[in-house]
Amino acid sequence: MALKNYALMALAGLVLLFTGCSKDTIEEYNKPAMYWYTKIVEQVSNGDLEKADGYYSSLQGEHIGSPLLPEATMILALAHMQHEEYLLSEHFLDEYIKRYATPNEKEDAEFLKIKAKYKALPHPRRDQVLIDDAIAQGEAFKQNYPNSMYYEVVNTMLVRLYLAQFVLNEEISDLYDRLDKPKSAQFYREVNPQPWIALDELDRAEAPWYRAWFEGDGTQSWYGFIVPDTQSVVSRNSIKEEDANETVAPKVEAVQEEVKVDDNSSWYDFLNPFSETQEIQEEQKEEDDGSSWYDILNPFATKGEK
Numbered sequence: 326m327a328l329k330n331y332a333l334m335a336l337a338g339l340v341l342l343f344t345g346c347s348k349d350t351i352e353e354y355n356k357p358a359m360y361w362y363t364k365i366v367e368q369v370s371n372g373d374l375e376k377a378d379g380y381y382s383s384l385q386g387e388h389i390g391s392p393l394l395p396e397a398t399m400i401l402a403l404a405h406m407q408h409e410e411y412l413l414s415e416h417f418l419d420e421y422i423k424r425y426a427t428p429n430e431k432e433d434a435e436f437l438k439i440k441a442k443y444k445a446l447p448h449p450r451r452d453q454v455l456i457d458d459a460i461a462q463g464e465a466f467k468q469n470y471p472n473s474m475y476y477e478v479v480n481t482m483l484v485r486l487y488l489a490q491f492v493l494n495e496e497i498s499d500l501y502d503r504l505d506k507p508k509s510a511q512f513y514r515e516v517n518p519q520p521w522i523a524l525d526e527l528d529r530a531e532a533p534w535y536r537a538w539f540e541g542d543g544t545q546s547w548y549g550f551i552v553p554d555t556q557s558v559v560s561r562n563s564i565k566e567e568d569a570n571e572t573v574a575p576k577v578e579a580v581q582e583e584v585k586v587d588d589n590s591s592w593y594d595f596l597n598p599f600s601e602t603q604e605i606q607e608e609q610k611e612e613d614d615g616s617s618w619y620d621i622l623n624p625f626a627t628k629g630e631k
Contacts, residue, residue, distance in 0.1 A: 402437065460487065
């Protein structure tokens with residue numbers, strides 16, 4: 326009896342489990358725009374942005390011309406930025422700018438887009454392309470909106486981005502110096518076009534101790550004292566300019582001398598009983614009298630006849 330009760334309880338639990346899961350998997354469709362908009366706001370309030378994005382797709386698919394779409398798009402853009410999902414925030418801002426923004430609203434959306442890209446750079450050393458894109462967008466914003474209320478904010482972000490770019494190029498130059506690559510180091514130092522940045526007065530950002538162990542401070546590696554003072558693996562096979570004329574010419578002359586000395590003989594001739602060098606062939610020609618080695622076995626052969 327007890328076993329039967331346990332079996333019934335287990336069966337009831339399974340039924341409740343599957344029915345509870347099935348409620349979340351029911352596909353909803355053919356709903357009014359306000360229904361989807363309410364679901365989006367509800368899920369954003371709960372912090373479940375994945376479900377909110379799904380409801381947004383339903384709203385956009387079923388009600389392409391709904392006046393609720395612009396507001397829902399901006400809500401999701403701000404929500405993703407708040408949750409530090411900057412790429413998704415930039416995606417919704419692009420959607421808003423292309424499809425819904427008026428000329429007055431476009432300025433605000435462009436500023437938020439630059440802000441999202443700027444906030445996506447917690448570690449400038451790890452994304453050089455993102456820094457360049459953020460600088461390009463910031464400069465474009467200043468040209469398109471010279472009288473914007475966000476002008477000075479964007480200018481402040483640009484100053485910090487230029488500093489990050491300058492320091493990153495300097496760290497790359499220091500790395501090439503350690504790898505014995507002077508041309509590459511000089512190239513990255515010439516890339517920095519900002520004359521207003523004084524390297525001596527610039528304080529580099531300090532990485533936390535748990536990242537400094539692996540990244541260093543940008544000027545040297547923490548394991549530098551272990552590496553011997555020799556050319557690195559990357560550059561040990563490279564030819565320096567001052568050594569090019571001294572090393573290439575003697576090698577060419579040595580090769581030419583070897584070609585002249587060559588007498589058509591091979592290094593393995595002493596192992597081959599059937600091979601003969603030129604000297605041996607000349608001696609045999611002088612001593613050859615028309616006889617064969619087996620003449621000693623031929624009683625009718627006469628040496629030197631015919």
